[in-house]
Amino acid sequence: LLLLKSLYFPSKSDKNLPPSPPKLPLIGNLHQLGSSPHRALHAMAQTYGPLMLLRLGTVPVLVASSVDAARDIMKTHDIIFSNRPKLNIPSILCYGSKDIAFAQYGEYWRQVKSIAVLHLLTNKRVQSYRHVREDEMALMIEKIRDTHKSEVNLSELLISLTNNVVCRVALGRTYEGRKFKSLLERFLELLGCFSVGSYVPSLAWVDRLTGLERRADEIAKEFDEFFESVIDEHVSKKFVGVESQDLVDILLEVQRDNSTGFHIEKDVIKAIILDVFAAGTDTTFTNLEWAISELLRHPQAMKKLQQEAWEIGQGRPMITEDDLEKMAYLKAVLKETLRLHTPIPLLVPRESTQDVKLLGYDIPSGTQVIINAWAIARDPSKWEEPNEFRPERFLNSPIDYKGLHFEFIPFGGGRRGCPAIQFAMAINELVLANLVYKFHFTLVSEEDLDMSESIGLTVHKKRPILVSATSCS
Numbered sequence: 001l002l003l004l005k006s007l008y009f010p011s012k013s014d015k016n017l018p019p020s021p022p023k024l025p026l027i028g029n030l031h032q033l034g035s036s037p038h039r040a041l042h043a044m045a046q047t048y049g050p051l052m053l054l055r056l057g058t059v060p061v062l063v064a065s066s067v068d069a070a071r072d073i074m075k076t077h078d079i080i081f082s083n084r085p086k087l088n089i090p091s092i093l094c095y096g097s098k099d100i101a102f103a104q105y106g107e108y109w110r111q112v113k114s115i116a117v118l119h120l121l122t123n124k125r126v127q128s129y130r131h132v133r134e135d136e137m138a139l140m141i142e143k144i145r146d147t148h149k150s151e152v153n154l155s156e157l158l159i160s161l162t163n164n165v166v167c168r169v170a171l172g173r174t175y176e177g178r179k180f181k182s183l184l185e186r187f188l189e190l191l192g193c194f195s196v197g198s199y200v201p202s203l204a205w206v207d208r209l210t211g212l213e214r215r216a217d218e219i220a221k222e223f224d225e226f227f228e229s230v231i232d233e234h235v236s237k238k239f240v241g242v243e244s245q246d247l248v249d250i251l252l253e254v255q256r257d258n259s260t261g262f263h264i265e266k267d268v269i270k271a272i273i274l275d276v277f278a279a280g281t282d283t284t285f286t287n288l289e290w291a292i293s294e295l296l297r298h299p300q301a302m303k304k305l306q307q308e309a310w311e312i313g314q315g316r317p318m319i320t321e322d323d324l325e326k327m328a329y330l331k332a333v334l335k336e337t338l339r340l341h342t343p344i345p346l347l348v349p350r351e352s353t354q355d356v357k358l359l360g361y362d363i364p365s366g367t368q369v370i371i372n373a374w375a376i377a378r379d380p381s382k383w384e385e386p387n388e389f390r391p392e393r394f395l396n397s398p399i400d401y402k403g404l405h406f407e408f409i410p411f412g413g414g415r416r417g418c419p420a421i422q423f424a425m426a427i428n429e430l431v432l433a434n435l436v437y438k439f440h441f442t443l444v445s446e447e448d449l450d451m452s453e454s455i456g457l458t459v460h461k462k463r464p465i466l467v468s469a470t471s472c473s
């Protein structure tokens with residue numbers, strides 16, 4: 001009866017709420033999300049429109065799927081939508097949400113975000129790690145050469161490169177052992193896991209029963225012990241010159257100087273560094289993996305990019321970061337990839353802190369908000385042939401990913417937008433430019449490249465890219 005009632009007699013409200021698909025008792029619309037929520041929500045938006053009000057378990061969730069809705073949330077009413085919902089697993093994993101990405105909006109978040117923006121991720125700082133990126137790129141080229149045309153697992157090499165760059169920048173050296181790799185993998189997998197307790201508090205015991213909470217506790221403990229030893233090592237180091245400081249050195253310096261007027265406890269340092277790994281490794285590698293996959297499927301685009309690289313490289317051993325500014329097609333390829341394969345398709349959820357009107361609808365305070373950036377980037381009213389891979393659309397176009405063009409928001413926007421766009425794209429541009437400059441890749445299997453997507457917060461390729469590589473003479 002409850003089922004029939006909720007299907008056919010939805011409760012009336014005097015508020016003008018956005019349209020809602022029928023829901024089931026207890027779980028609401030959870031069952032409709034499937035294994036690919038960005039695609040399922042996109043399909044639902046075709047029926048219910050650019051603003052839908054879902055109920056995931058007991059939580060009201062607003063789903064925005066149009067440019068106007070995204071602009072209203074991230075620009076017009078940015079402050080109202082700058083909170084993050086409290087989610088059980090990120091809270092266990094990230095020191096009770098003391099990191100930047102999951103912290104509640106307020107003074108604490110303002111302080112930690114400004115530490116990241118003013119000390120860790122400035123243009124100057126990103127530039128200072130140029131040698132790390134170039135070193136790791138040279139190493140990757142060597143590894144591919146060493147395979148002597150036999151099968152190369154490009155996905156694995158790209159993961160290893162991004163992890164190494166982030167490790168060296170954040171911690172001062174690489175941790176290539178299986179233990180660290182597995183810890184990071186388990187951490188990222190868990191971060192994208194669905195926790196029943198976050199959406200149906202009365203069923204929180206399910207997360208304990210399935211072992212989800214226990215796994216989160218274990219990983220949090222393992223990371224904590226790891227960071228504890230990394231920080232101890234850094235504290236006992238002799239003087240470090242500004243030019244060779246890693247992110248932990250900088251955070252310890254900010255802590256010592258107390259120049260921000262905000263006391264940074266050790267857990268805060270650990271939580272910020274954890275964010276750099278959580279937000280910075282998977283996302284960055286994902287963009288590269290999809291870019292190469294699309295180029296393998298579009299030989300004309302590959303040829304054009306290689307021509308550009310060869311003209312700029314002029315036979316020198318490597319494309320350097322000074323060359324990248326001139327590589328317009330390279331930038332267009334990466335943008336087009338971010339559009340078609342938005343690494344975090346639903347961005348990071350937000351929460352409203354006041355009643356507000358959005359596109360004429362009433363949105364109550366405390367509503368969780370999902371922005372379907374993936375759907376917006378394929379909106380046929382904004383993009384010509386939206387499902388086609390056509391990097392040319394970004395040549396001579398002002399559209400950029402910095403959060404001002406709401407049809408293209410792979411890094412989000414507004415106050416909660418990603419603070420590390422430059423950090424990520426510095427890696428991706430250098431890596432893609434050099435891969436196509438140095439090698440011809442061909443698929444190992446005759447079949448078309450499998451483009452299926454993985455499940456999780458960051459959506460990467462389900463299967464790795466296997467190619468054979470020959471050096472371009």
Ligand code: HEM
Pocket residue numbers: 100101102113116275276277279280281283284287343344347348349410411412413414415416417418419420421423424
């Ligand atoms: C291609 C690579 C990347 C993509 C696509 C990406 C995407 C995003 C997105 C969608 C958000 C949420 C934005 C919003 O809510 O509006 C975000 C937030 C964040 N990203 Fe990135 N990111 C990338 C790389 C990085 C890297 C390399 C780092 C660190 C070094 C990083 C650190 C963060 C942090 C700390 C936040 C939280 C900001 C806040 O809540 O105030 N990201 N990122």
